Amino acid sequence: MCQKMSGVIPSPKQQSTVINQSLKDPKNTQAVSTFRALVQSCYGPTGRLKMIHNASGGHVTSTSMSQTLFRSMSVSNPVVKLIVSAVQSHTNQFSDGGLFASLLCSCLIESCLALPIPQQAVAKINEEMLHICLEYLQNENCLCKARLNVGDATMMLALVRSVLGSKPALMLNSVDLNILSRLVLQGFLKSIPDTTVGTLSLTDVEYVCIEGCSINDSHLVDGVLFETPKITKQYLGRVKPRKVHFHGGTETIKVALFNTSLSGDSDEFIDTAYEADAGVSGDAFVFQHLIQVAAHLVQLQVGVLACQKVVHPGVQKYLAENGVLTVDRLGSLHVVAVQRLTGATAIGTLHAAINEDNIGHLHSISTVQIQHKNYLHLQSSTSPVNTLLLCNRNEAALLEMKDVCRTAHHVLCQALRTPLVLCGGGCTETHLAAHLRAQVTMQEETLLAKLGCSKAQLHTTANNFARCLEQVAMALEHDGGCHVSDPVNHHHWLLPPWASTTVPAETGVETCACGMVKTDKIDSVSCSPIGHLSDQSQPSSGSKGHGKHCDDKSNCSASLTDYMDQATQKLVESGPNVVLDSFPVKLNAFVVAVETANMILTVNRTIFDKN
Structure with missing residues (x-):
């Protein structure tokens, strides 16, 4: 009777069902593949936006930022949940690099599961590949790394432009990008205390969003x-x-x-209840x-x-x-x-x-x-506290702009602590891939003894690791361009879709994707396509000709040391074309991506209670 009046009929608790699922189960592999395609389509300055809308109605969010995307998504697959959780921990600490970590991690998982090698062995080899890359990146002679001169406004501005320019939801043209980059950098410099006693805080720059005005009306105010x-x-x-x-x-x-x-x-x-005299x-x-x-x-x-x-x-x-x-x-x-x-x-x-x-x-x-x-x-x-008034005619772009400016400010704070940058535009990834292949060839006997695997397993897994790095570099472009790597510096060159040659100078391309290597530095040589299955784990046969492979360390160093030693001057010459990545942000994202992928690869089965 009571149940009929209330209209609520409680359902009896059903018997628990334990589902035992292999990591290679189609549900898991399909979930990872879908997740990889999602973040890959968002990646880079020409990434595609995602519109997130609750099925019940409400606000529509348009974004390509990993923080906003993952915060708005509901993930049910346990493998993807692990990836998202690891990436969110990274972005909570560093603010940037979420899409890079997500894409590299999912690429590694998806490709490693397809290898005819035991997962435990793959994870062990991947760990050694990570160690080789980290050892190189943290070496003073790393050729894809430069010291950031915080007193040079050109380099600092290039770093800010790289962060803001990688977010397509802002819908910024070159003029707007310059205006906003200068304001972010100016706000950061003003927030630095005048004395050594003061402390730098992310809250020293406030953001006020003004809808209905042009980006040109954005300005900085003290206080x-x-x-x-x-x-x-x-x-x-x-x-x-x-x-x-x-x-x-x-x-x-x-x-x-x-x-x-x-x-x-x-x-x-x-x-609570009080007892009081009358009139009180x-x-x-x-x-x-x-x-x-x-x-x-x-x-x-x-x-x-x-x-x-x-x-x-x-x-x-x-x-x-x-x-x-x-x-x-x-x-x-x-x-x-x-x-x-x-x-x-x-x-x-x-x-x-x-x-x-x-x-x-x-x-x-x-x-x-x-x-x-x-x-x-x-x-x-x-006080160094100041406020940045952000103006835009579009509400969605304005909300994205606030988050991106806060991210750029955080990246600049990291730069004060660790004044190092990496080549952007995918050049670090292609350079690392070439270095990794060369090192595996040079240290083959040592690695085989250390890892206890076969020669075929080592080269297959190492080449797969390098290809995943190259795939991340290729994901920066979404309009059908040709991706090549030069044999001198192993930087990423983006050629137009109609290009019938792999020589950048003949297609009108003046610089590599990061803007720090010009065509006159590679002697108009033919470049090699990247991201494809090939015998790239072995030394290149063309390395003895006009190009230089990275296993010839003396020649490679001689060809690159000059422009890396004169990074500041090249940034002044190249101006807005230079793309830089924050070293501490990308390094941590790289470690998180590989370690998370390795952890997932060591999982045999996923077990969950479905009631």
Whole structure:
């Protein structure tokens, strides 16, 4: 009877079913293949966007960024879940390189499962290939790596352009890309503390999105800017936050910052039943305590009360009458920026003593109206915090732009810690592939003794590893171009689809994909197609002619040392064509991709309970 009235008929618990599935099961291999195709289509500056929409309706997300893509996707296959989880851990730490890690990992898994070699042996050989690559990348004589001169604006700008230019959802032309890159770099440089005592923080650059304006209207402002609908220019003129003299006669505005509610519903006031005498109100008691806190702030000559949550209207009125501006509902993001800007200590309780050590300082406070919205502008003469106003006519591109600019800022922060860059445009991948094949040939006997595998297994797996690197390089282009590698530097050259020759100079191509090797450096030699099954695990027969293979280390070093030693000058000459990858970001993404693939390859079966 009750069940009929409620309309709910509980279903009995079914008996659990344990599914034992091989890693080579078609469901797993198809899931990995689909995932690889998905991330491959998003990869690079000409990658295809993905529109993500819930079946029940709601907001439509257009993106090619791995963070947004994986956050919006629902993955059920356990193998793909492992890949996504590993990549998300990488992007949480480094912000960039998610698609590279995902693509390389899925390529390795998909290709290694097709090899006629036991999975355990493949994983063991892959681990040794990773070690060879890491040893080379971390060597001072690595020829696809350059030291980043953080004092050279050209190199820093090239790094920012490489990050922003790889995100097609921004829909930037060359002029817009230059404008946005300069703003990101300028914001980063301003966020660096003037003294060695200060610390660099990702929150030192705030981002405000303005929809309906051109990208040309984007600009950088000192301090913090955030939307405050209730605080207009007229209201600010009536309140007039008090200023006090501070250190040598300069005027400052004192700021008290709270990260707890000042509306009377704080967790400090227990939500329970009270017994009180007639005429005594619990709400009145709480309000009286809030007024006492406000009165103490007035006594300390505070000019601005900033609160992460809500401030009681009665408290706001009392403070306004005493020359104190109330800024509430800051949220967790803005409250950190205000704390960094003012130097105030976030107060998390209403019952502790508030003294001068908890108070921060502002140089000025004003209101700004943008697109018919009111914004409060807080400035400090001693803080590196600044705000980047991002403008775009497209909402989806604007949201993507905010995430990408934050990623670029994070990459620049990594560059201060590790001032190294790698050749972009897939040149590092093709160069590594050539180096790997040469090293396997040179160290064949040592590797066979160490790995305990056959010669055929070693060369097959090593060549497969190298081809996966080349496939990642090829994935940067989606319009049918020809991919070749020169025999001198082993850089990636992208030729037009109609090219009938493999000589870059004859097709009008002036530089390699990273822009750091020009056609005059390879003597108009014929290049070799990449990414195809071939006997590339053996030394090239053409290495004794006009080209030089990487196993001839003296010749290879002699041909490349000059341009790598003069990287800064070449960047100045090449200008916007130079593509750079952050060394720490790509190195970690490379390690995560290979180690995750190896872990999955050692899995024999997936077992899960289906109820």
